[in-house]
Amino acid sequence: MKGAGAAMAAGGALLVVLFGASLLAGQVWLSPADVLHGLTSPKPDLASLIVVELRLPRAVLAVAIGAALGLCGAALQGLLRNPLADPGLLGVSSGAALGSVLAIYFGLAAQVALAAPVLGLVGALAASALTFAVGRGGTLSMILAGAAVSSLAGAGVSLALNFAPTASGAYEIMTWLMGALTDRSWEHVRLALPFILVGAAILASTARALDVLSLGEAQAASLGVDLDRLRLTVLVGVALCVGAATSVAGAIGFVGLVAPHLVRPVVGHQPGRTLLPSALFGAVLLLAADIGSRLLRYNGEEIKLGVFTALVGAPFFFWLVIRLRRLAP
Numbered sequence: 001m002k003g004a005g006a007a008m009a010a011g012g013a014l015l016v017v018l019f020g021a022s023l024l025a026g027q028v029w030l031s032p033a034d035v036l037h038g039l040t041s042p043k044p045d046l047a048s049l050i051v052v053e054l055r056l057p058r059a060v061l062a063v064a065i066g067a068a069l070g071l072c073g074a075a076l077q078g079l080l081r082n083p084l085a086d087p088g089l090l091g092v093s094s095g096a097a098l099g100s101v102l103a104i105y106f107g108l109a110a111q112v113a114l115a116a117p118v119l120g121l122v123g124a125l126a127a128s129a130l131t132f133a134v135g136r137g138g139t140l141s142m143i144l145a146g147a148a149v150s151s152l153a154g155a156g157v158s159l160a161l162n163f164a165p166t167a168s169g170a171y172e173i174m175t176w177l178m179g180a181l182t183d184r185s186w187e188h189v190r191l192a193l194p195f196i197l198v199g200a201a202i203l204a205s206t207a208r209a210l211d212v213l214s215l216g217e218a219q220a221a222s223l224g225v226d227l228d229r230l231r232l233t234v235l236v237g238v239a240l241c242v243g244a245a246t247s248v249a250g251a252i253g254f255v256g257l258v259a260p261h262l263v264r265p266v267v268g269h270q271p272g273r274t275l276l277p278s279a280l281f282g283a284v285l286l287l288a289a290d291i292g293s294r295l296l297r298y299n300g301e302e303i304k305l306g307v308f309t310a311l312v313g314a315p316f317f318f319w320l321v322i323r324l325r326r327l328a329p
Contacts, residue, residue, distance in 0.1 A: 007266040011280045015063070018287045022059040023051055025291050027300075057189050058181045062290045063283040064189075065181075065249055066259075068196045068241035070282015071275055073256025074263075075203045078210035078271025079234045080139055083324065086257040087242040090142065090235065091127045091149030093253075096246035097177060098153040099123020104173050105160040116176070117191050117247040124243025127153060128235045136228055139217070179250035179306025181290055192244040199240030200279065206233055207272030214271055252306045254313025255282050255289075261320060285309075 023035045028050060030038070038051030069087055076085040087093055100109075100120035108115035127149050135145025157177070164170035209230050213220045221227060245252070259282035260274050267273045286309070293308040 007263065008277060008280060011277070011284055015280065015284050015287065018284060018291065019059055019063065022062065022287060022291055023055050026050075026055065026294050027297075053185070054183075057186045058184055058290070059287065060189050061181055061184050061192065061248065062287045064193055064196050065245040065252065066255055066283040066286025067279040068200060068245045068282070069252065069255040069286065070259030071200055071203055071279040072238045072241050073258075073282070074260040074271065074274045074278035075206065075210065075234050076238060076256070077260055078213065078274070079206075079231065080143060081214065082143075083261070084257070084320070086253070087238060088150065088253060088256075090131045090146030090238065091153060092124050092131075092235075092239050092242045093246050093251060094150040094153035094157075095127020095130075096120040096124035096243045097251055098156045099126075100176060100247055100250075101157050101160045101173050104176060105164065105169065109172075114187060114191055117188065117244075120247025121195065121243045123153070124239050124246065128239035128243075132232055132235050136231065142231060175304070176250045177306075178304035179252040179309070180293075180302070180304050181249055182302060184248060188248040192248045195240045195244035199237045199242075199244070202233060202237035202240070204275060206230060206237070207275055210271035210275075211273075214269075250306055252286070252309055254309050254317065255285050257320075258313055258316050259285055261316075 020032075020035075024030050024032070030047065030050065034047045035051050038045075038047035038049075039056075041048045072087040073085070076087065076089060077083055079085075080089070097120070099122050100116040102123075103109045103116040103119040108119070131142065131145045131149050134148070135142035157173075161170055161173055164173060209220070209225050212223050212225050213227075213230065215223075217227060242256075260278045262281050262285075263277040264274055267277050286305075289309050289312065290305055292312075293303045293305045296303050296308070
């Protein structure tokens, strides 16, 4: 498909441009010469500190997390055959949020640097296991189980906020829940990236089965697709990707919903064909949003990344719902 190839090439070029811009933009603006010096200088100085230790890991995380969310959104929309599905639908994001919030609440995050991300990943895996165990009977039951798990995890987060021992603890929890890539380091990259890569590989392997499932569950089963195995595979892939992403960046919404809809008219409506393009455009969206959150400041403070994506994504969501209502018979 020529249109798909052109869209992928344009998305790749845009990603390269945005990645370079993310190294330049910030409270301290750098020139391309400063960035090049910071990347190549053998001696640490201010430019190398800003580029290598602050902006480069932030840009890498934005690309990895955006790609993970876009890929997960496309996989879930194909699995559930629901154009409004996103990574938060099955409770994985809420489980990751609860795990990280518990680490903050009990003071583990202050004692161990990566306690919040690690417990966030554990929470995501636990939530996905509970969703599959309760909802393995079919698509509808899985959606309902995911909603129940999300509500339960959300209640746990609310309890932690309600009984936070100090105002600073409550503020730290709320700040984390808003989602951000500020002050993320190479340690966060090393923690999240392996899980994202493994989860992405698992989801990419389901492309053919998702294409067959688009014919219907009965037809897919008659063609040899093991539906329970497919659901478990997608859920594990989503848990690894979204769990790792949420555990290091907090709650970031709408990327997984928007990215597949941007690429589907171009690459076709086969679920398998939307997976990798959705990952590419998810990375583009989140990297652009991260740059925007740095540039739009209030009283010197950045707008939180999760807040920025919600402000941009919510109007798209309204447009999508209205469009689907008009297309309905």
